[in-house]
Amino acid sequence: MDSLARKGNECMSDMTKVLNEKLQFVTETLETAEKYEHALHVLNFDMETLCPAEGMEEEGETIAFLSTQAYKLLKTDEFTEAAEYLYEHRFGSGTEDAPGDDALGELDRVLAENLHREYAKIKNITPEMNHEFTLTFNKAYIDWLNAKTASDYGIFAPSLAKVREINFKDVSLRTEKKASVYDSLLDDYERGITADDLDEAFGECKERLIPFLEKIRNSGKVIRTDFLHRTVKDEQQRAMTQYLLETIGYDFRRGAFATTEHPFTDDLAKNDVRITTHYYPEMFCSNLYSTIHEGGHAIFGQLQPYEHHGKHIANEMTLGMHESVSRFYENRIGRSEAFTGLIFDRTKEIFPGILDDVSPREFYEGVNAVRPSLIRTEADEFTYTFHIIIRYEIEKMIVNGNAPIEDLPRIWNEKYRDYLGVMPANDAEGILQDVHWSGGFGYFPTYALGNMYNAMYYNRMKNELDVERCVSGGDFASINGWMKENVFAKANLLEPKEWIRDITGRSFTPKDFLDYLEEKYGALYGIE
């Protein structure tokens, strides 16, 4: 071995030593931060579920205190420098195309890239700006709440303009630029997806779904839904929640459920993924499908690779990826005739008297009835996409400056008329119905993308698994096993487009989703 090679080895060895030290420091700091995060999740879950009204202020203060402790840990120069060092040396003495022997392992590399991406977003944001952003969003939330209560968009409009301004300021300070401000915002929720992708996908949706909705309207098919509004007691809905979660394979040794007005899933810790649901006496289906939806999110959380927790890259999948799973369980499985058939008898038992005059087929049809309506959260599977398209089109106009803030209610109402044939009677059931814009723009599309992703992987799944037979036989071990192996395994490692190509071998497209809707609803409404 000549002296040059020895020197080279020595240098590598030095770098490896430093890299390992930095990695250890970053990992240990993240471990400590995750202890605080775990506590924060428990406190937040408690605040949403059991905390009494007058206890909330103090619980909020304790949450703020612990958040600050966690924040401080990750905002030191030492941590930032170590994390940036990892990112710069993630391929060791090699390059992205030819990583060196001393490169970080895959999971450590993903961690370094995640930390770098987050850092690039915030490195130029001063604490003062961060404070200004927080105040703006908090005020916008309060204004939205007041505006919705009064059904008066005028109360919210100035805050909405200010949120837009803050979003612009935030994006302008980032070191990594996208093609447009809107793309930057979108990227926060759905990495790698652009407005061009959405224009194309939603364009196809409109092209096929608007005329198809007309056919549904003209089909003359009448679907019974009267029984869906019969009164079901809370404790019966609680028993139903338990039954449904058990049925779809949610693991109660590693989870629990509680009730909240707005259901959610919370990954508190590796072995503690909880959901919430709600009980509306006259809408038992709201409990039923929100349970399956959140249960889907939770199964995703419970069946992530264990080692991702150890490497601090758990729960790194995008919102759209998460929604693809929850909607897979809610719609593809939960609203299939195989599933409504599976649960029919037990549902009759748990809800005595409610389904006595209802056939299994009527139950299936009832939970799938298409009803163009004004409210997104109550929409059926078919019309749901329109609600998202409308929000996408309007938020893109807002960000791009193509719609004056004062004109939004009119624009909103016209789109509801054009796409769904319904007209809001007031701002509360129109432009003000969702909270999201008080926190910025770019979130809504993730809801629709989820349906498109799962339609793509469902088409591979059904080639490898007799899905219908699994569902009607209650064999969720097979379904969840397939999801774990194919859908969940790399969700923390890849961006959505890479991930969907990895699962299906195909590029992202809305086609599978549109085919599915036309086939299912064509059969249901006797079209063609």
Place this chain on the structure above:
Amino acid sequence: MDSLARKGNECMSDMTKVLNEKLQFVTETLETAEKYEHALHVLNFDMETLCPAEGMEEEGETIAFLSTQAYKLLKTDEFTEAAEYLYEHRFGSGTEDAPGDDALGELDRVLAENLHREYAKIKNITPEMNHEFTLTFNKAYIDWLNAKTASDYGIFAPSLAKVREINFKDVSLRTEKKASVYDSLLDDYERGITADDLDEAFGECKERLIPFLEKIRNSGKVIRTDFLHRTVKDEQQRAMTQYLLETIGYDFRRGAFATTEHPFTDDLAKNDVRITTHYYPEMFCSNLYSTIHEGGHAIFGQLQPYEHHGKHIANEMTLGMHESVSRFYENRIGRSEAFTGLIFDRTKEIFPGILDDVSPREFYEGVNAVRPSLIRTEADEFTYTFHIIIRYEIEKMIVNGNAPIEDLPRIWNEKYRDYLGVMPANDAEGILQDVHWSGGFGYFPTYALGNMYNAMYYNRMKNELDVERCVSGGDFASINGWMKENVFAKANLLEPKEWIRDITGRSFTPKDFLDYLEEKYGALYGIE
């Protein structure tokens, strides 16, 4: 003003300045520690109620992490020195009998005394010893659990000896001595109460209650209890819990309830005092009276003076004082005929069919039936005190070295035979029934003291308030108002003996309690 006086003033002013600085530092540090404490209470409550089985290990780790953070804050030299400075200068330039103008205010003085008292107990305990103590108690707990499961005292005996040894070591290292080791241990749970006090009080109890129990046995009175074991569903017991807590004036804006195997009350924060209860299908009374018992603890927590929280001396009352309040609500109120009459009709509604063939009088008699039994937690109000006396006599013998560890089961069984006329068939229902001794000695007497305290203040209360009329009319505002003003107001400030004298103007005595038992049970069993 001459120069000496000026100098004197300057000195005072300097001291006042330092005192204020130290007070501010101590107060701010305690505020931070209380944020951690609040989070720890939420996490502990969550662990006991909702946390799934496999999530407990991680939640336990997070609890340990946050505990360490809080512990570190209060174990710095700076904090200890500041706290000791406050204690030494609590009377300013004056003395206890004649405090200076620059003395600490009453609440700050109590804080300084509390911190000093705790410090005096632990100042000579090294971290290694503390670790040894913790390991010993943990092992004793596990051994007790295994021993009880196997009903084999031999498994627990070596640990019990070790716990005694640790208690001795702990006490020997304290800077402030009591008359005996047992008095020191007792003082940890019930400040200022000594074995002499208990010997006298329990001596009177035995003298009057043993012959009275004989009269009850011979009275020939038969009390119906069959209906107490009829099956009541969980959701009905849940509705009962809600009704009872509302009835006794528990404030749901500042509290909530959940279920656990062993009910408890948790003061999570100033405006968040929660209870837990349990539902046994065949013993609805267990839910009923554990709810009122914990509800009593919680009302005490909710009605403490607000300023005690601000001064970090909330929840400083002793266990006996707390038990006096919970047992006041459970027994003095909850088992009175006024109360069983108040809730009778509503109970019939909430538990359909359960009380149809039961009269209000039979309901009252049923919940008060005297049945000498082996198990403390299932004991009636009359025989309960015997269970405590037996434990007191035995733990005092253990600590004083008057009973070999291996003889304890025999001693236990003989006392049960002598006092209650029953004999345990095995160790599990005898010497092993309670967990407490795995954590040390001195706790049990607080349970009995509570009954004696509340009997004393009840006798003042009934002179100032028509208690029976309040209860039968559901006027708990008056009862709770009286308790707040007279019983709760100074509970954080005074030791039990001072406190009971402050409320009643009399020295501590078991007489009121014994008079009450003889009067109530005399009437119930037709004695004399």
